[in-house]
Amino acid sequence: MKDKLSAFERRLEILFLLNKCKETTAVELAYYFAVSKDTIFRDVDFLNRYAPIYTKRGMFGGIFINDESRKNLLLYLSDDEEKLLKKLSANLDDTAKYYINNILNKYSKPRIGT
Structure with a gap:
């Protein structure tokens, strides 16, 4: 390391x-x-x-x-992965945005105090 x-x-x-x-x-x-x-x-x-x-x-x-x-361990998206998904979802139709938002909700790191 x-x-x-x-x-x-x-x-x-x-x-x-x-x-x-x-x-x-x-x-x-x-x-x-x-x-x-x-x-x-x-x-x-x-x-x-x-x-x-x-x-x-x-x-x-x-x-x-x-x-x-x-299989049950939570693995979170990195900040860069999360930013990329948000950026990509801006150009998608409503159905695709829905799925991207589900992915973000499932795998984004919890934000405490925000």
């Missing part, structure tokens, strides 16, 4: 990585985030309270995310 992330940011990134690849190891995550394996284990312990993450020891061990629950 280029920039040093906060614990919160690192934990979110771990969730996103697990959602994408389904499994990894503490060694791989420690190397990727430039932190110790102990830090990764603390992150996984924390995430385990809120996400369907589990660990396995041994030859085929690692850090995993439950396959069924992967």
Whole structure:
């Protein structure tokens, strides 16, 4: 990783990585985030309270995310993706705008206080 992330940011990134690849190891995550394996284990312990993450020891061990629950994780649009969809919807007919707005409502990041 280029920039040093906060614990919160690192934990979110771990969730996103697990959602994408389904499994990894503490060694791989420690190397990727430039932190110790102990830090990764603390992150996984924390995430385990809120996400369907589990660990396995041994030859085929690692850090995993439950396959069924992967489908239910919310992944949000980036700010650039959201802006692009809004810009594109300006030139669409009402039906297409309706569908774009549904996508934006489902996948846009929640805005607190706006």
